[in-house]
Amino acid sequence: MRIIRQDIERAEPNTSPIMVGEVVSQNLVAEGDAPNLRVTAVTFRDGAVNRWHMHSTEQVLVVTDGEGIVATETGEHRITPGDVVLIQPGEKHWHGAAPGQNMTHLSILIPGEMTIVE
Secondary structure (H helix, E strand, O other), X not given: OOOOOOOHHHOEEOOOOOEEOXXXXXXXXXXXXXXXXXXXXXXXXXXXXXXXXXXXXXXEEEEEEEOEEEEEOOEEEEEOOOOEEEEOOOOOEEEEEOOOOOEEEEEEEOOOOEEEOO
C-alpha cells in the first residue's frame, strides 16, 4: 500500500496541446505505480478548459474544489465539489473551470487513447 497526498504545491504546469489557459496537474497514480490505472489531479485556473476530445476508455472526473463545466455535444453542465462525472468511451466532451473560477478534479482513467476533435 502507498498513501499519496494531493498537494497543489506539487502540481506542474500542463502544457499539453489539449489545454486552453493556465492548467496545472499532479500525477497521483501513474504508469509506474499501477499499469492499469491513471489518477491525475488537474487544476484549471480562471476559466481554463480543455479542447473537445474523446477517450477510448471510460473517464471518471471527481470534482474536489471550485466550480467548473463539463460539456458534451448535447449541452453544458455546471460541476462543483462532490460531483462525479462518468464519460463513456468515444463520447465527445470538454471540461474545465467556469469563467472567472478555478476548478480542480481528479481524472481517473485506464490506459487508452485520447483524441482531440474539433
